[in-house]
Amino acid sequence: MAAGDSGEDKLIARLFGSVATHPGALGLKDDAALLAVPPGHELVLTKDALVAGVHFFPDDPPASIARKAMRVNLSDLAAKGADPLGVLLAFAIPPDMDAAALEAFAGGIGADATLYGAPLLGGDTVRTPGPFTVSITALGAVPTGQMVRRATARPGEAIVVSGTIGDSALGLALRLDPARSGFAGLDSASLDHLRDRYLHPRPRLALARPLRGRASAAMDVSDGLVGDLRKLLSASGVAGTIEASRVPFSAAARAAIAAEPALLETALTGGDDYEILAVMPDHEVSAFSTFATAAGIGVSVIGHTHEGEGLSVRDGDGAELTLARGSFSHF
Template sequence: MAEPVRPSEDALIARWFRPLATDPASFRLGDDCASLTPPPGADLVLKTDAVAAGIHFFADDPWDAVAAKALRVNLSDLAAKGARPLGYLLSLALPSDWRVEQMEAFAAGLGADQARFGVALWGGDTIRSPDGLVISITAIGAVPQGRMVRRGGARPGDRLYVSGTLGDAALGLMLRLDPDRAAAWGLTADERDHLLARYLLPEPRVALAPAILAHAGGAMDLSDGLVIDAGRMGRSSGVSIRIDAEAVPLSPAARRALNRAPELLRSILAGGDDYEILAAVPPEAATAFEHAAAAGAVAVTAIGNVGTPPTGSQDAGACGAVQEAETVTIVGLDDRPISIGAEGYRHF
């Protein structure tokens, strides 16, 4: 069979990526670098996340959705910092068997999300991948000078909020690996599709960024699971965190699955890929935060509170010696601790 004809790298850039480079900072991809002038009185917020076939998505997933996921996981981090997204850089490692129609879908997925979230492509690189598709995006946003909301800003007495619902992506991945679980969990077709979609295509809470900036002392996005990420916030802030398992917001699909299989609570609380926002808000700002979130049409739920540092705690340092479970306590209906452990997504 003849080798399919594919455009050269220059032709690939001109055909699919130059139309996405709508900001003057990119020079329409006609130079080796972009040049950015920050908005007056603003700091730049930079974030890089990579996604790879077989790790963050399935090799047969549609390329428009894969492109959107790669962009959205970065926009989620910017939102958690209270930043307004400006643009992004894209590094793309293509497998040797990529097809023109896949690249058409990839560019369309990016274009649709650029229009939705108000960003533009500023540049990047394309190379050949020895294995599957790999996408690395560096997203750049802006906050007023000195105002970026860090994960280490939680303080004792703060209320702990999450956006959206948790656990859908973890359950969606379980369904991808074993479709028969849908029947075992008693899911309707719509509920099954909801969970599958939440794994494939996260919803970055860009509209929540103004509320985070105005009212949260600390915030981060939940990419690796509530238990692990809450532990990271606690250690960075030098505090303990208490989470009420019954308060954690669930979609109707996740609630039905949990009712059928109570052991799923561990996956819901510790599974990754939610890309919701965890925010620590001073109690005096809680009502204003809730109103600001509602104004942005983003649901937020109080799931716990921030306490004093755990006894004998220490900074985890570069070696990560302190475990998440030492910082985070999950309690159930009887107000007694639930053993969840420090499970969640880890690259290594």
């Protein structure tokens, strides 16, 4: 962390210094952090940046922005079968960000660092004339050779997703147009659920270890289920077929889609799910589900891979669904 002499610099040093309790952070008072990687392990590294007005709403609560930035990175670690070691945080502060917002942001980073065992190790704070911008680098560890890759899916295996799909994209649709028909009949708990899933991804770190040695390939669903599955299949050189009726939806999502069928496509192709998408042999699904259930996470088989190329999405009658867009673009 750059520690200057201004009052704001001192505030930042105090706020984040109190968050950075890991000994390798050196109290954020050195030029670098120090980290031991467990013997027999490799590092898994990911770095995602978020920009106000692009990846989150500028008026989202600062603690929620912090948690989203942490979680989208931790979600990548989970999908790769990695256990978190820590994070580095850089953020660019716009002129209108006040001390209360900085404190709330630091609090969100600290809360998730504790919740997910991903200590803040270091980083940098800069000013910007532009929007609030956050960049996190997450470091994880896997036993050497056991990172779960994206391009290694095999044919003839189950296509599996964790949790529920589409809540976040529906939460975003709700934020953008609360008056649309799909949301008119939902109760306030359902609306809150959708909004919360958009604001607060849930990185499936409890699934990291169960994925290792079990999944032939995995990724996290960040840009939409259909688009991300297409990427995984294409990278692996295999084809896949999924059934829309087997894609797991929350009660809130089901109600919204029932009221406005066009929202099915939003749910299947919208982004920010941060669920695990994995390919594994059918005989591994039961053990994987058992681990997931123990962690309170649902697992659904939505289809299978096979020789060939491309992705088929079938409706309940086995007919091909045509989706106008395969992947998510940020608003």
